[in-house]
Amino acid sequence: xxxxxxxxxxxxxxxxxxxxxxxxxxxxxxxxxxxxxxxxxxxxxxxxxxxxxxxxxxxxxxxxxxxxxxxxxxxxxxxxxxxxxxxxxxxxxxxxxxxxxxxxxxxxxxxxxxxxxxxxxxxxxxxxxxxxxxxxxxxxxxxxxxxxxxxxxxxxxxxxxxxxxxxxxxxxxxxxxxxxxxxxxxxxxxxxxxxxxxxxxxxxxxxxxxxxxxxxxxxxxxxxxxxxxxxxxxxxxxxxxxxxxxxxxxxxxxxxxxxxxxxxxxxxxxxxxxxxxxxxxxxxxxxxxxxxxxxxxxxxxxxxxxxxxxxxxxxxxxxxxxxxxxxxxxxxxxxxxxxxxxxxxxxxxxxxxxxxxxxxxxxxxxxxxxxxx
Numbered sequence: 001x002x003x004x005x006x007x008x009x010x011x012x013x014x015x016x017x018x019x020x021x022x023x024x025x026x027x028x029x030x031x032x033x034x035x036x037x038x039x040x041x042x043x044x045x046x047x048x049x050x051x052x053x054x055x056x057x058x059x060x061x062x063x064x065x066x067x068x069x070x071x072x073x074x075x076x077x078x079x080x081x082x083x084x085x086x087x088x089x090x091x092x093x094x095x096x097x098x099x100x101x102x103x104x105x106x107x108x109x110x111x112x113x114x115x116x117x118x119x120x121x122x123x124x125x126x127x128x129x130x131x132x133x134x135x136x137x138x139x140x141x142x143x144x145x146x147x148x149x150x151x152x153x154x155x156x157x158x159x160x161x162x163x164x165x166x167x168x169x170x171x172x173x174x175x176x177x178x179x180x181x182x183x184x185x186x187x188x189x190x191x192x193x194x195x196x197x198x199x200x201x202x203x204x205x206x207x208x209x210x211x212x213x214x215x216x217x218x219x220x221x222x223x224x225x226x227x228x229x230x231x232x233x234x235x236x237x238x239x240x241x242x243x244x245x246x247x248x249x250x251x252x253x254x255x256x257x258x259x260x261x262x263x264x265x266x267x268x269x270x271x272x273x274x275x276x277x278x279x280x281x282x283x284x285x286x287x288x289x290x291x292x293x294x295x296x297x298x299x300x301x302x303x304x305x306x307x308x309x310x311x312x313x314x315x316x317x318x319x320x321x322x323x324x325x326x327x328x329x330x331x332x333x334x335x336x337x338x339x340x341x342x343x344x345x346x347x348x349x350x351x352x353x354x355x356x357x358x359x360x361x362x363x364x365x366x367x368x369x370x371x372x373x
Contacts, residue, residue: 002369003033005088005113007081007104008096009067011041011048013257014201015178015282016096016121019357021051022179023094026358032365034058037084039065039077039100046259060084067099078103085111091369095148097121102140105147115368116148120158122279141167150368154178154280155301174364177304179357180285182349194331195226197268199261199283200275202233207274207297210320212239214272216246217324222331227252230264265290269337270330274323278302284312285352288344293337295326305352311344 006024011017024034035058044052052059062084064077085093085107093113095104101118108116120141145151145168152174153159159173196218198211208229215227229239229252236254243252258264261283265271271287273296280301284294288305294312296302308314313330315322330337 001033002031002092002365003035003088003090004092004094004365005035005037005085005090005108006094006096007037007100007108009039009065009098009100011038011052012043013045013048015280016119017044017048018282019119019121019178020096021048022354022358023361024057025051026354027362027365031362035060035088035090037062037065037081037104039063039067043257065100065103069099074099074103078107081107082111085113091115092117092365094119098137098140102144105144109147115150117150117152117364117368118144118148119152120279121154122277138165138167141165145172148172150174150364152176152364155304157301157304158279176357176360176364177352178280178282178285179352179354180282180289180348182289182353193224193226194222194270195228195268196270196272196327196331197228197230197264198272198274199230199258199264199287200273202229202231202235202239204235205276206231206233206278207276208233208235208239209242210274210297210318210323211272212243212246212248212252213320214274214324214327215243215248215252217320218327218331219248219251221328225251225331228264228267229254230256230258232256261286262290265292268292270295270327272323272327273297273302274317275299275302276317280305285348288312288341288348291338291341291345293330293340293344295323295330297323307343307347311340311347313340 006020008020024036037060039062062077062080064073066073090113092115093108094117095101096119105116150172151168159175162173163170200206202208265287271292271294273281273294275297278300284305294306296306297317298314299317306312306314313326315326
């Protein structure tokens with residue numbers, strides 16, 4: 001039995017909590033004993049809420065483990081992690097996301113964990129913070145990188161950036177792609193207005209402002225097209241006001257968080273991903289599983305999950321006109337749109353299924369345990 005502790009800053013909606021939940025739920029319980037250690041969580045998905053409520057779940061909630069940098073919380077969080085890890089005597093400690101990654105890796109080494117793995121789940125080196133904040137992130141990751149045996153990344157680009165910024169030696173980096181459910185089937189949508197969608201947090205890094213500006217360009221050329229924004233965040237009020245100012249009243253619907261991602265994706269013919277930075281964009285994979293092509297910014301790890309002109313279109317980041325042109329080209333060509341959606345579904349089912357990801361992590365954990373023994 002391999003005893004694994006997963007540490008994550010929060011279990012709110014997002015790709016990192018989804019992966020952690022899958023690892024806790026789906027790995028063979030006869031081979032792996034999994035414990036979850038997580039911080040302040042305010043907006044878990046329905047699936048995560050059910051998962052956290054399970055009576056058989058080995059879990060510790062650390063209230064002081066929070067995303068922001070604040071010694072008032074960080075010191076108690078570190079001491080709590082150290083105490084839990086010492087008592088747990090885990091074979092493998094797997095940390096996820098930046099804050100939990102720094103505190104957790106150091107605590108794991110001090111607690112005597114045999115193997116320490118870290119998953120950043122994102123390109124924190126740029127796009128999220130100002131110039132000074134980005135420099136501090138690099139320094140923190142270089143320091144924390146000394147305290148782990150392996151860093152798991154989602155894309156080859158992430159691996160290259162780790163090496164370029166001297167976070168750790170290349171041989172310590174393992175690429176395991178994000179995996180999504182393949183239950184949804186591709187479907188052809190007929191007999192209704194075409195709909196273009198945005199699904200994600202309404203925060204600057206996700207670029208929802210670009211989506212609204214592009215929607216105005218698209219609506220001027222194709223007035224019958226509808227738009228849907230699924231998600232919430234600090235920009236929602238400003239985005240609603242901007243859509244009104246651009247004359248998009250009645251054309252853009254803000255539907256907030258949607259517990260069932262397939263319900264949101266079932267409404268759209270094209271997914272738009274205008275992010276300023278993106279580790280992968282799991283929603284691209286989830287849309288592709290349904291046969292929905294994406295028009296996405298060529299940033300971060302997106303080019304590794306969108307095959308340009310095959311499963312969707314890649315456009316220059318920060319370019320509203322390019323984004324709108326890409327969407328218009330698919331709206332005007334139903335055959336091309338359907339072909340790309342079909343190819344996207346096949347591509348995801350071949351490369352990005354949950355089972356493939358779980359098997360890769362299983363082999364990583366077994367290999368780490370073998371190396372440590």
